[in-house]
Amino acid sequence: EVQLVESGGGLVQPGGSLRLSCAASGFTFINYAMSWVRQAPGKGLEWVSAVSGSGESTWFAESVKGRFTISRDNSKNTLYLQMNSLRAEDTAVYYCAKGSSAVRPYFFDYWGQGTLVTVSS
């Protein structure tokens, strides 16, 4: 059974940093691209970032480019999102999502339950 469990969310001040983690199980982690998708309170889904199966290639939404870094540790089956220079508009539930293949194009066939990030003073 595929499982994705996010952690690391919480309350952080504007300008601060936070690192999210997503522990994956139930599939061969290195064989699939992974993404982060966020959802602001009461709003729709926004794709944030993606990383290829090997970890060599990464992509970012314009709204987070230069502030967020995505990485993965295939030996630990874990995905990360390092978030720096956080803003109030980054407040959202952050979901870890499994891609349907290692490289594009892929849809998101499994999702974690999400972790809430609140940016506020």
Place this chain on the structure above:
Amino acid sequence: EIVLTQSPGTLSLSPGERATLSCRASQSVSSSYLAWYQQKPGQAPGLLIYGASSRATGIPDRFSGSGSGTDFTLTISRLEPEDFAVYYCQEYGTSRTFGQGTKVEI
């Protein structure tokens, strides 16, 4: 970047009725790289349809997807109580963008 526009914003229906949800793209979606997701309150999204018309594993056949190019449709043939939720379309060939969602409510 491809922009997806979903309509209507809210669909008010009763159990047993047919639901038709629309997703229109600002430019042609290559090879029908269009997916649909369902999100129930307080839950993560879940995959319903990929490749515009292929049902994901375990999805009942009352859910069907159709369309190509710039116009796509998700149809729920007979609404069950558990189908009242928000539905999102996503283009995954180039930009990974989501539509703004359609809420199906009782």
